[in-house]
Amino acid sequence: MKILFLDQSGKPGGAELCLIDIAKPYQDTCLVGLFADGSFRSLLEENHIPVQILTTQAIQVRKESSLITGLGSIGQLLPLIVKVAQLARKYDCIYANTQKALVVGAIASFLSRRPLVYHLHDILSSEHFSQTNRRIAVTAANRFASLVIANSQASKIAFLEAGGRADITEIVYNGFNPKNYQTDKFAVNQIREKLELNGKFVVGHFSRLAPWKGQHILLEALAQCPEQVTAILVGDALFGEQDYVQQLHRLVTTLKLENRVKFLGFRSDIPQLMTACDLVAHTSTAPEPFGRVIVEAMLCGKPVVAAASGGAMELIEHGINGFLATPGKPQELAQVITACLNNSHETAAIANRGQTVASQRFDVDNINKQIAQLLSRLGTKA
Template structure:
């Protein structure tokens, strides 16, 4: 089976990292077409996955775009659609991995007469998308032969927005557990390099954005002992520099300068997670899946997650992690303090998390599920 994968991003986010794992088994019979150049292209090449940048023109449509803005982007899309149609004729199916890729892929699928698969990595809700963008996404996705949702929460939101239940299947993201087995010597070196020795380290791994809730973790930190230190791994992506400035101001106002470290974008995520005592997920809106949650579990670290969206499908409170009400720093602080003072119970929960995550999200099993769905097409 020859597959043309489409993705709008030049930067590797959660959907893009998932695409690498899905494309690997087809690396001799696939092409990943990108709508932007960047580090994601290099990452694909490093994994020996054929890749081509199909356009260098920025598509001026965002999740909150209006109808006028959407129509204004059509002129940009025409040359790209033509290129995708021409390319698709050499492949058996089109696999759209993001929403802009879906729109282009749906039109190209019709013109090239190739079946379309859409991998849904989003919750199509008003909190995340404008009304017109939800309508466009659902209309385009309903033309697909298959919609793969990355969680039950994503599938439910898709159907509630008008999506077809008969073409929708849930397949969670896959991971290679071996990538998260970090030597204790490396862990100690990482803590030493970051000046975290003797600290109880709470890690937050996400781009810096208001809905990701880093400000909630900082507010919770006020209610914790001074030995608790937070590391924020990630940076602003989509014009959210003002939020980053607000975070720094919040830290200064609360007198937490010595307890919060900004590490920016990093590629050594498993090593950094392994150097933490607890991983916090603090999204204020429902998360479609929660890749960071599973990665932390695979590192054998306890996770406290916001109780909404896909996170509820990953975490059983008190069994393999902790769940707190989104936007409630006092609840988050309570979990942090409990983990600090009850290390034995915390270690038991973390160990159970590693075992269950290794079984549920092994990339080999996930790829088999996807291959079976694609074969049916």
């Protein structure tokens, strides 16, 4: 099958990393069209996946945008829609991987008479999107998509509650290659030594720095943990969230955690850094659509404590393959961290179970087979 993939981002987030795995089996016949240039293009090229930058003009619509802003962007989108429609005639289907890609892909699907697939990586709720953007996404999917792939039960439920069609919606979890999370022990030891983590109980947080990702919750919990507990924050701000980064630094000073918190920024050695941790914390204050970091930590053989909402509830059984804590409750998170510190044998057993379950349940080959089966049912509109 020849697929035209569409994605709005020039930077690799969870949806983009997922797209790389989905596109790989089709790399000889597919094209990934991006609405912005950046490091994501380089990643696609490194994986030998054909890529083309379809526009260099930023689309002035964000998740919280109003109807007026949305209408104002239509003129800007028209040249892009025409270009996508022309390209799509060379392919069997259009695969929209993000919400802006859905809007462009929906109209291009109509013009080119090619079926549209929408991969839903978001929870379409008021916590994440404006009412206007939710309505646009649901209307575009209902009217033009032949298939909506939701990345979790939580994402599907939110889509249906927003008015989405159940008859075109299927759940397929993100896929992972377990081999990518096998690390060299020497390299991991070097990281711990370089970051001066030896003798510490290291809690890692892996996410962009944003209020709803809840790094402040981890810092507040850390202040209630024994002195040997240290945190590393891997990631940086996107989308104009630098004020939050300053807020986090002020919180570190206020809580007197200067010697117990390290801001590492964006890093490419995520498996090595995760393996260098004793525990990985997921602290989102709003429901997470899936929780890619949770599975990655499991595959690294590390115990995970996650906020008990959204997709995380589908990934973790508390006390079996990980831990759950009430979102936005630093004291409860501190109790879990301290329990892991004090019960290393039991925590290691839980981490081992998590690794086994994740390796089987989210194996990328099995996930890609599920997607291929769904795509094979698409009827060509041409």
